[in-house]
Amino acid sequence: MIEIKPNIPGALANQQLQRNLKHTLTGSLESRNAAVAAVPNWQDLRNHARQVKLHTLERLDLYLERLETKIEANGGKVVWAEDTAAAVAAIVEIARSRSARKVVKSKSMLTEEIHLNPALEDAGLDVVETDLGEYIVQLCGEVPSHLVTPALHKSKEEVAELFIEKLGMTPTDDIGELTQAARRVLRQHFLSADVGISGVNFAVAETGTLVVVENEGNARLSTSVPRTHIAIMGIEKVIPRVSDLAVFLKLLIRSATGQKVTSYINLISGPRRAGEVDGPEEFYLILVDNGRTKVHSDLHFRQSLACIRCGICLNVCPVFQKIGGHAYGSVYQGPIGSVLTPQFLSESVAPQHPFASSLCGACKEICPVKIEIPDLLLELRQRVQEKTTKGRPFGEKAAMIVWAWMMTSPFRYKLASWLVTRIARRFISKGKPLLNFPPLSAWQKKRDLPPIPARSLKELYRARGGRK
Amino acid sequence: MSQMNVSFFATCLVDQVYPQAGLAAMDLLERLGVAVEFDLRQTCCGQPAFNSGYRQEACRVARSLLEIFCESERIVVPSGSCATMIKCYLPSLFSEGSPEWESAREIGARTFELSDFLVNILGITETGATFAEKVTFHDSCHQLRELGISQQPRTLIKHVKGIQFVELEDANRCCGFGGTFAVKFDEVSAAIGNDKVGRIRESGADYVVANDVSCLMHLDGLLKRQGIGVKTMHLAELLIK
Numbered sequence: 001m002i003e004i005k006p007n008i009p010g011a012l013a014n015q016q017l018q019r020n021l022k023h024t025l026t027g028s029l030e031s032r033n034a035a036v037a038a039v040p041n042w043q044d045l046r047n048h049a050r051q052v053k054l055h056t057l058e059r060l061d062l063y064l065e066r067l068e069t070k071i072e073a074n075g076g077k078v079v080w081a082e083d084t085a086a087a088v089a090a091i092v093e094i095a096r097s098r099s100a101r102k103v104v105k106s107k108s109m110l111t112e113e114i115h116l117n118p119a120l121e122d123a124g125l126d127v128v129e130t131d132l133g134e135y136i137v138q139l140c141g142e143v144p145s146h147l148v149t150p151a152l153h154k155s156k157e158e159v160a161e162l163f164i165e166k167l168g169m170t171p172t173d174d175i176g177e178l179t180q181a182a183r184r185v186l187r188q189h190f191l192s193a194d195v196g197i198s199g200v201n202f203a204v205a206e207t208g209t210l211v212v213v214e215n216e217g218n219a220r221l222s223t224s225v226p227r228t229h230i231a232i233m234g235i236e237k238v239i240p241r242v243s244d245l246a247v248f249l250k251l252l253i254r255s256a257t258g259q260k261v262t263s264y265i266n267l268i269s270g271p272r273r274a275g276e277v278d279g280p281e282e283f284y285l286i287l288v289d290n291g292r293t294k295v296h297s298d299l300h301f302r303q304s305l306a307c308i309r310c311g312i313c314l315n316v317c318p319v320f321q322k323i324g325g326h327a328y329g330s331v332y333q334g335p336i337g338s339v340l341t342p343q344f345l346s347e348s349v350a351p352q353h354p355f356a357s358s359l360c361g362a363c364k365e366i367c368p369v370k371i372e373i374p375d376l377l378l379e380l381r382q383r384v385q386e387k388t389t390k391g392r393p394f395g396e397k398a399a400m401i402v403w404a405w406m407m408t409s410p411f412r413y414k415l416a417s418w419l420v421t422r423i424a425r426r427f428i429s430k431g432k433p434l435l436n437f438p439p440l441s442a443w444q445k446k447r448d449l450p451p452i453p454a455r456s457l458k459e460l461y462r463a464r465g466g467r468k
Numbered sequence: 469m470s471q472m473n474v475s476f477f478a479t480c481l482v483d484q485v486y487p488q489a490g491l492a493a494m495d496l497l498e499r500l501g502v503a504v505e506f507d508l509r510q511t512c513c514g515q516p517a518f519n520s521g522y523r524q525e526a527c528r529v530a531r532s533l534l535e536i537f538c539e540s541e542r543i544v545v546p547s548g549s550c551a552t553m554i555k556c557y558l559p560s561l562f563s564e565g566s567p568e569w570e571s572a573r574e575i576g577a578r579t580f581e582l583s584d585f586l587v588n589i590l591g592i593t594e595t596g597a598t599f600a601e602k603v604t605f606h607d608s609c610h611q612l613r614e615l616g617i618s619q620q621p622r623t624l625i626k627h628v629k630g631i632q633f634v635e636l637e638d639a640n641r642c643c644g645f646g647g648t649f650a651v652k653f654d655e656v657s658a659a660i661g662n663d664k665v666g667r668i669r670e671s672g673a674d675y676v677v678a679n680d681v682s683c684l685m686h687l688d689g690l691l692k693r694q695g696i697g698v699k700t701m702h703l704a705e706l707l708i709k
Contacts, residue, residue, distance in 0.1 A: 358647075
């Protein structure tokens with residue numbers, strides 16, 4: 001079971017993490033807002049993108065087959081992987097058959113989801129993450145704490161310390177110098193790698209083109225320098241046409257980084273062709289299901305597969321802003337992570353995720369493809385409680401049954417009200433209860449209780465004879 | 469023009485913990501010439517169960533709400549959150565096309581959050597209140613994002629005589645209450661709330677006003693625990709001063 005609650009005290013008490021979260025998330029929201037304000041038809045774009053995604057999901061079989069046909073026509077090979085084991089096995093097999101020793105990777109959350117790095121290392125491969133954030137996280141032996149900015153939880157001082165220790169660089173906290181140090185090391189890895197693995201932002205069915213959006217040039221190097229390029233994507237990343245890209249790139253980039261455009265947008269349509277001077281000799285696309293068809297078959301939750309992994313729902317979430325990504329304990333974090341994790345892994349594996357939200361709706365308001373995250377969380381809450389209370393109507397379930405019984409009769413409500421105003425109020429003195437039990441104890445750790453009035457509104461209303 | 473009739477849905481929290489806000493809302497409506505009916509059979513909108521995943525229990529409570537308000541011309545609620553429950557979520561508790569679903573949709577369409585009712589139905593911007601204090605306003609999430617209400621309360625507050633209104637930085641950011649979230653993730657809830665408390669202090673206001681007593685209960689608890697003298701107040705209490 002993946003729990004969130006045990007990680008919270010540590011996250012809240014970590015002053016460095018709190019400073020990093022505040023600094024980075026405030027900055028990224030400000031740049032996003034400025035970038036979006038410059039697009040007058042932003043709402044139209046959101047609506048359009050949502051429609052395209054929902055349409056594609058409706059005809060997912062058609063578009064995936066079209067994608068496969070096109071990729072093969074372009075000289076690439078397509079592997080369908082039903083689950084983690086199949087995806088990992090396919091990649092290990094390709095690497096083995098090429099006698100590969102070193103793999104360079106550009107950013108891919110899906111490879112985190114299938115725990116690819118440890119599997120490749122077990123197979124005797126040297127694995128190097130080449131996205132700067134991912135590289136930092138890998139050097140620390142950690143996992144990403146954000147979909148887009150994996151080392152969000154680190155300050156530049158912490159990165160400097162890490163590079164001094166691991167790369168032997170001379171002390172500095174100049175971001176430019178730190179980046180140069182990583183660049184020097186990574187450049188050698190690109191040149192000596194046998195296989196490059198990349199994620200995919202969008203896969204265009206019409207042309208068999210994979211789109212990889214980045215700023216550092218590491219994805220371009222990972223996908224073009226090594227002899228073999230393996231791209232890996234979840235089956236939901238397919239879009240129908242090249243013309244759809246204009247909308248999706250605008251939405252993704254402005255939401256994810258607040259830029260108008262990223263430094264690089266790679267359009268990859270297969271291996272090197274005769275007469276071309278660069279590019280990989282062979283090209284594979286691994287299409288991964290790993291729970292996605294299960295989500296797809298559930299009409300209520302299908303829309304969660306529309307996610308383009310921009311990470312903006314994390315940035316705007318008051319809970320994520322306080323606890324950061326690692327506290328979620330899952331690969332996908334924040335609001336969309338709390339929707340995806342229980343679905344990919346089952347509600348009983350991640351029962352706390354749907355509840356780790358104040359349901360404020362900031363995620364739904366900002367999502368570029370308008371995923372109704374709070375509504376999905378509510379639905380998941382119901383599923384979690386049904387699973388956990390089935391046949392065992394104790395605790396909260398019992399309380400809810402009694403509560404509903406009280407609330408469905410004016411008489412019983414009146415009785416409950418009388419108990420609260422006559423009895424319970426005597427146990428609260430200056431905001432603190434004399435009896436301290438859940439949920440009152442949780443409330444009053446950091447908050448005073450409200451004073452309970454001697455008379456309810458109904459009683460006061462009755463006492464003054466109804467209408468004034 | 470004939471007198472407007474409204475049914476007042478106080479909400480359970482106002483009834484039990486903040487009766488003065490309920491009285492203020494009813495008095496305010498009557499002062500503005502509205503005939504207010506307060507049906508004493510009313511209880512709760514079902515939100516505590518609904519938000520915790522107990523749809524069946526929420527459904528039972530919702531059913532009694534439908535019974536009580538099925539004849540009402542208009543229902544006024546002094547809470548953005550409970551108004552959202554009735555307007556946006558109640559129909560989802562019943563199967564589409566069923567008589568209860570129809571009834572929930574009809575009642576939802578006739579339900580109004582108090583400030584929205586005052587400004588958009590009564591066409592009032594000034595309630596005649598006088599309050600010579602420095603006041604700020606917190607947007608509660610459901611009211612802001614589901615009902616799209618943000619200008620109505622500000623318009624009403626700015627027209628209070630003698631008032632010094634200051635905008636709260638990040639006014640549209642959640643206060644961290646979130647219903648049962650406040651006790652299930654109490655530390656996160658309090659941490660989010662303390663950011664809000666910080667903003668309230670920065671505003672220099674002596675009063676923080678909102679349309680939801682749930683947010684105010686949470687903020688008031690934090691303010692009192694830390695010995696901060698800023699007072700919380702429901703919008704209706706301000707508008708009747």
